[in-house]
Each structure stands twice: as structure tokens, then as C-alpha cells.
Amino acid sequence: MSEAEAKTHETFVLPARVVSRVDVSRLVSEIEWIDGELTAAAVRSKTGAEKPVQPAYSDQLNDFLKDNGLSLDDGRERSTLIKEVRLLKDTAPVIHMTFAVPADHESLQELAQWLRTEIHPQALIAIGLQPALVAGVYLRTPNHIHDLSLRSVLKGKRDSLVKELETLRGQ
Amino acid sequence: MGLFQHKDHKGLTDAEAFEAEQHFFDENFREELRNHGRLYFEKVIKENGKIFKEDLDATIASVNTELKDHTDKQLEEAIASIKAELKEHVTTQLDGQFTEFSAAAKESQDVALKSLTDSADNLKKQHEDLASTLQKSIANQSLMLESLFQENMNKITAVKEANEAALQSLNQSLDELKAQNEQITEVLEKKIATQEEAIIKAFEGNMAQVVEHYLLDALSDQYDLKAQLPSIIKQMELNKQAMVDDMKL
Numbered sequence: 386m387s388e389a390e391a392k393t394h395e396t397f398v399l400p401a402r403v404v405s406r407v408d409v410s411r412l413v414s415e416i417e418w419i420d421g422e423l424t425a426a427a428v429r430s431k432t433g434a435e436k437p438v439q440p441a442y443s444d445q446l447n448d449f450l451k452d453n454g455l456s457l458d459d460g461r462e463r464s465t466l467i468k469e470v471r472l473l474k475d476t477a478p479v480i481h482m483t484f485a486v487p488a489d490h491e492s493l494q495e496l497a498q499w500l501r502t503e504i505h506p507q508a509l510i511a512i513g514l515q516p517a518l519v520a521g522v523y524l525r526t527p528n529h530i531h532d533l534s535l536r537s538v539l540k541g542k543r544d545s546l547v548k549e550l551e552t553l554r555g556q
Numbered sequence: 557m558g559l560f561q562h563k564d565h566k567g568l569t570d571a572e573a574f575e576a577e578q579h580f581f582d583e584n585f586r587e588e589l590r591n592h593g594r595l596y597f598e599k600v601i602k603e604n605g606k607i608f609k610e611d612l613d614a615t616i617a618s619v620n621t622e623l624k625d626h627t628d629k630q631l632e633e634a635i636a637s638i639k640a641e642l643k644e645h646v647t648t649q650l651d652g653q654f655t656e657f658s659a660a661a662k663e664s665q666d667v668a669l670k671s672l673t674d675s676a677d678n679l680k681k682q683h684e685d686l687a688s689t690l691q692k693s694i695a696n697q698s699l700m701l702e703s704l705f706q707e708n709m710n711k712i713t714a715v716k717e718a719n720e721a722a723l724q725s726l727n728q729s730l731d732e733l734k735a736q737n738e739q740i741t742e743v744l745e746k747k748i749a750t751q752e753e754a755i756i757k758a759f760e761g762n763m764a765q766v767v768e769h770y771l772l773d774a775l776s777d778q779y780d781l782k783a784q785l786p787s788i789i790k791q792m793e794l795n796k797q798a799m800v801d802d803m804k805l
Binding site for chain 2: 478480484485486487488489491492495496499503504505508519520521522524526527528529531533539543546547550551
């Protein structure tokens with residue numbers, strides 16, 4: 386049994402570059418396209434045509450193949466990989482994270498890395514933007530909401546602010 | 557020395573002389589003479605014309621001066637005559653009108669004097685009538701005023717009594733109003749204190765919102781995600797267990 390056959394959608398290691406479900410979809414599309422290209426090349430080579438140029442992989446796919454010890458040389462392995470990556474796309478847990486400012490790719494990679502280390506190895510992030518949060522993150526796991534924004538902190542501290550004002554008035 | 561000096565005229569006959577003359581006075585020579593005569597005639601005409609023009613100008617100037625003098629003299633005489641006639645006529649007219657105006661004025665003065673005399677008589681008579689009527693009227697009014705005075709005195713006494721009663725009633729009302737005013741003041745003071753407390757509480761609540769809003773405005777866009785990342789990860793660390801449990805469900 387090869388490495389690709391041993392790996393399933395439940396055991397895939399996701400590289401830091403793959404952050405969201407869209408990235409996984411992109412991986413599926415790219416593997417499908419490469420599979421098509423390589424199959425066509427194999428058929429053409431049987432007819433004695435000139436050997437085609439190896440298709441270039443994206444950074445995300447490179448990291449994915451490298452982290453999982455996979456290669457796309459074998460046609461059967463490619464088919465299995467396509468099926469498993471599709472399953473990964475459908476089953477990987479998604480954590481919705483809404484930020485107050487636009488998220489840059491490096492920060493997202495760092496967050497994805499932390500989530501995969503601490504929460505779930507295949508966690509994906511769905512990103513949202515809500516400037517009213519001021520700072521922090523509004524986080525939604527499959528069943529819970531964690532408001533870790535500054536807005537929430539300020540709202541929680543409103544009573545103490547009122548008390549402070551009352552104290553000031555008393556002076 | 558002449559043009560024909562070499563010729564000898566003494567031996568010529570009349571016929572020859574006529575022929576020679578005819579030969580000499582040919583058409584061209586005649587034309588020359590005519591032109592010479594015409595020029596001389598024009599010169600004489602021009603000189604005479606110039607002299608004639610100067611004479612004519614002098615004559616016209618002299619005639620003009622004389623005519624002007626004559627006209628001035630005639631005009632002065634005519635104006636003097638007209639002035640004398642006009643003065644005489646105006647004097648006559650004015651005298652006649654003055655006489656008429658004097659007569660009319662005298663007549664008017666007489667009429668006015670007569671009218672004034674009549675009016676004075678009438679006025680005197682009317683004055684006498686009015687004096688007698690006034691005396692009668694004063695007597696009547698004196699009687700009426702006396703009775704009215706008595707009546708008013710009675711009324712004033714009644715009004716005074718009514719005023720005293722009203723004043724007493726007013727004093728009583730005033731005391732009641734004072735008491736009511738004190739009660740209302742007390743209630744209002746209590747209400748004001750309550751409302752003041754409520755307003756202050758509302759203000760504090762709003763102030764908290766204002767401060768919060770200010771902070772939100774002031775802090776928004778101040779930090780990018782990279783700057784917030786340590787804080788976010790720290791927050792997630794605190795909630796890690798809940799998140800892991802949620803993933804297992």
C-alpha cells in the first residue's frame with residue numbers, strides 16, 4: 386500500500402497556507418486539472434508523441450503534498466487523493482472568525498496553525514469582517530459563540546464605568 | 557537790320573505792294589493778331605472788373621451804414637411815440653378802475669357794518685335768554701344733585717360693608733392658599749429631587765455609552781490583525797477547552 390492510499394481525509398495534515406474551505410476547494414480543482422493533464426500526457430506518450438512538460442504546482446499544493454508525503458505520479462493514487470480531498474473539504478470542521486479589520490494572510494496562517502495545534506488538526510477558518518467589534522475576534526465554533534471582541538469587553542465593563550461615574554459625582 | 561533789308565521796296569507797284577501785303581498778312585499772321593487782341597481784351601476786362609468790384613463794395617458798405625442809421629432813427633422815434641401813447645392809456649384805465657374799486661369797497665363796508673350791528677343785537681338778546689334759562693337749569697340741577705348725593709352716600713355705605721366682607725373672605729382664602737402653596741412646594745421639592753436622581757442616573761448610563769462609543773471610535777482602525785494576534789490567541793487560549801469540547805460534540 387502506497388503513502389497516498391494510507392492517508393485518508395481524516396489523517397491529512399493541512400499546511401499553514403491552506404486556511405479556508407475555499408483553499409481546499411482550490412486544491413481539489415488543481416489536483417483534478419493535474420490529473421487530467423498527466424492522464425492525457427500518458428496517452429500521448431503511448432502514441433509516441435513528444436514527452437510533455439511536467440505541470441507546475443501551486444505553493445499550497447506543493448506544501449500539501451510535501452507535508453503528507455504524497456506525489457501525483459500515479460494515476461490511481463491521484464484518483465484516490467481527489468476523492469479524499471473532496472471528503473476533507475466536506476468534513477473538515479470550520480471555525481468562523483469575524484475580525485474588526487481586514488485579515489492579512491500571514492495572520493490567518495498563524496491562527497490556522499494555532500487552531501490545528503490546539504483545537505483540531507484539520508480545522509478550517511471562515512473569515513468575516515465587522516468593524517464594530519473594534520478589536521479582537523468574534524468566534525463561532527459549530528455549536529457555540531465566543532465573543533472575544535473589545536466591544537464585548539467594554540459592554541461587560543459598563544456597570545463598573547457607571548459606578549465610577551457615581552463615585553465621581555459623590556466627590 | 558531788318559528781315560527784308562536786302563529787298564528794295566521803292567520800285568514796287570500798288571498791285572505788287574498789295575500782293576506783297578497779302579503775302580505778308582496770311583491766315584496765320586491774322587490768327588496771331590486775333591489771339592493777341594483777345595488776350596489784351598481779357599486783360600483790360602479783368603482790370604476793369606476788379607476796379608468795378610472795389611467800387612461796388614465801397615458803395616454797398618456806404619449804403620448799408622446809411623440805411624442802418626436811418627432805420628435806427630426811425631425806430632427810436634416810433635418807440636418814443638408808442639411809449640407816450642401807452643403810458644397815457646394805462647394811466648386813464650387805472651384811474652377809472654381805482655374809482656370803481658373805491659365805490660364798491662365803501663358799499664361793502666356799509667353792508668358789513670349793518671350786518672355786524674344786527675348780529676350784535678341778536679347776540680345780546682340770545683345772551684339774556686340763555687342767562688335766564690341757565691339760572692333755571694342750575695336751580696333744577698342743584699336739587700337733583702342733592703338727592704343724588706344722598707342716594708350715592710347710601711350706596712357707598714353699602715359698598716363699604718360689602719368690601720369689608722369681601723376682604724375678610726379674601727384674607728381667609730389667602731391663608732388657605734398659603735397652606736396649599738406650602739403643601740405644593742413640599743410635593744414639588746420631593747418630585748424634583750426624585751427626577752434629579754433619575755436624570756443623573758440616566759445621564760450616568762448615557763455617559764457610560766458615550767464613553768464606550770468614544771472608545772470604540774478612538775480605537776477602531778488603530779490596530780491591524782497582526783497587532784491584535786497575540787491578544788486574540790491569548791483570549792482563545794482562555795477559551796480553548798470550551799472550543800475543544802465543542803469540536804468533539
